[in-house]
Amino acid sequence: MPSFTPDSELELLFSPHVIPAEVKAQLGSDLHMRPLSRTDISRSHLSVLRVLTSTPDLTERQYAQAFDTMRSCPNTYYTLVVISRETDAIVGVGSVFLEQKFTRNLGRVGHIEDIAVDKSMQGRKLGLRIIQALTGISERVGCYKTILNCSDDNIPFYQKCGFEKKENEMARYH
Ligand code: ACO
Numbered sequence: 001m002p003s004f005t006p007d008s009e010l011e012l013l014f015s016p017h018v019i020p021a022e023v024k025a026q027l028g029s030d031l032h033m034r035p036l037s038r039t040d041i042s043r044s045h046l047s048v049l050r051v052l053t054s055t056p057d058l059t060e061r062q063y064a065q066a067f068d069t070m071r072s073c074p075n076t077y078y079t080l081v082v083i084s085r086e087t088d089a090i091v092g093v094g095s096v097f098l099e100q101k102f103t104r105n106l107g108r109v110g111h112i113e114d115i116a117v118d119k120s121m122q123g124r125k126l127g128l129r130i131i132q133a134l135t136g137i138s139e140r141v142g143c144y145k146t147i148l149n150c151s152d153d154n155i156p157f158y159q160k161c162g163f164e165k166k167e168n169e170m171a172r173y174h
Contacts, residue, residue: 002088010037013071014078020136023129030086031126033133036079036093039069044089044118045081052116055079077136081113082126092117096138096146110138112148129160 007016024033024074036045041063049055058066070077075098094115101107104130112134117126138146149169150158159165 004088007034012037012111016071018137019080019133022131023136030084032083032085033080034083036081038064038161040081040090045093046091048112048116048118051119073144075141080133082130083157092126094131094134096134098141098143104144108143110146112141112146127157128161
């Protein structure tokens with residue numbers, strides 16, 4: 001079984017210090033929350049995303065290229081993962097990306113995307129901790145609001161995370 005890889009040995013998407021310490025402290029001692037790393041394809045990242053939506057396999061190279069694209073836009077993409085210290089595998093993921101606006105006195109908005117918790121770990125408050133960490137990052141970097149889209153089934157989960165229903169989503173698929 002692979003041993004736990006400390007943050008210091010990884011290429012990370014953003015500084016781990018941005019993740020609120022008080023949220024990390026509330027995870028079980030068997031778990032660790034950190035920014036996405038360039039090699040997380042080997043730690044079940046895509047398998048965890050499959051509980052959310054269609055996520056075809058990628059090569060390590062394709063994965064690293066997508067990571068590099070995100071990292072080349074500083075202060076924009078914040079994807080974090082929850083890792084099992086026992087298996088070094090990802091058991092939960094989530095992202096917030098920051099949108100710069102001209103309105104609201106050059107305000108910024110945090111968009112939460114792609115929240116997924118491995119089936120075996122659901123119901124342990126990991127989803128809640130991921131949302132708390134992402135909204136904490138969004139607030140800390142100065143966003144005036146954090147928003148997300150979800151299915152009706154997930155509305156009660158997001159209400160428990162402190163969100164309220166506002167307006168409607170429109171979509172056009174290509
Ligand atoms: N309906 C009602 N309540 C819920 C639901 C739900 N679907 N999911 C969680 N809750 C409640 C829990 O019971 C808990 O309540 P409590 O505080 O009273 O005990 C609270 O919400 C927190 O739940 P967590 O244990 O943190 O939830 P979990 O770790 O299982 O994560 C998640 C929730 C992320 C929805 C998970 O079930 C999952 O990965 N689902 C599949 C993928 C998915 O739907 N992701 C969200 C897509 S939307 C987006 O990405 C923006």
